[in-house]
Amino acid sequence: MDNFSSYRGNRGFNWAACIAGILMIVAGVFLIAHPGKALHAFVLLFAILSIVQGLVWLAVYNRLHYFISFSWLAIISGILDIAIGLLFLYSYDAAGLTIAYLFAFWFLFDSISGIILSWNMRAASGFYFWINFILNIFGLLIAIGLMFNPALSALTLIWLVSFWLFIFGIGEIIAAFANR
Numbered sequence: 001m002d003n004f005s006s007y008r009g010n011r012g013f014n015w016a017a018c019i020a021g022i023l024m025i026v027a028g029v030f031l032i033a034h035p036g037k038a039l040h041a042f043v044l045l046f047a048i049l050s051i052v053q054g055l056v057w058l059a060v061y062n063r064l065h066y067f068i069s070f071s072w073l074a075i076i077s078g079i080l081d082i083a084i085g086l087l088f089l090y091s092y093d094a095a096g097l098t099i100a101y102l103f104a105f106w107f108l109f110d111s112i113s114g115i116i117l118s119w120n121m122r123a124a125s126g127f128y129f130w131i132n133f134i135l136n137i138f139g140l141l142i143a144i145g146l147m148f149n150p151a152l153s154a155l156t157l158i159w160l161v162s163f164w165l166f167i168f169g170i171g172e173i174i175a176a177f178a179n180r
Contacts, residue, residue: 025170
């Protein structure tokens with residue numbers, strides 16, 4: 001008895017995965033080739049997302065104010081998100097600098113958290129503790145370097161997104177051929 005007969009009928013080349021993979025790789029190449037335009041695209045994306053999030057907060061308030069006494073926080077969050085989104089749309093330079101610093105602070109807080117976590121786990125595994133501790137110290141040094149050089153921080157963010165697009169783009173192309 002052939003248990004895989006229905007599966008064989010669904011086999012073939014996955015064009016959607018192939019096209020998505022190619023587009024991801026092209027986007028990754030574009031980001032590396034044009035980092036300034038990539039940063040502007042990030043700023044525009046964050047501005048739009050911030051405005052939409054602000055509108056969502058205002059809509060949430062409309063439903064929450066009947067049930068929660070401190071729902072006025074939703075109005076404040078909504079107004080701040082919309083204001084930040086409009087500021088990002090108005091000043092790409094200030095927004096790019098903000099994104100660069102946020103990226104550096106993300107590395108900083110993640111590295112500090114990793115150091116604290118590894119320090120608390122030192123009794124469980126000496127080898128894991130030292131490897132994790134040393135890697136998080138390197139992360140902390142990188143974060144400090146990124147904080148003092150926001151242009152490098154923005155460029156690093158663009159490179160990371162580019163490499164992510166490359167990796168997942170290649171994965172999608174491989175997946176397109178996997179069902180053959």
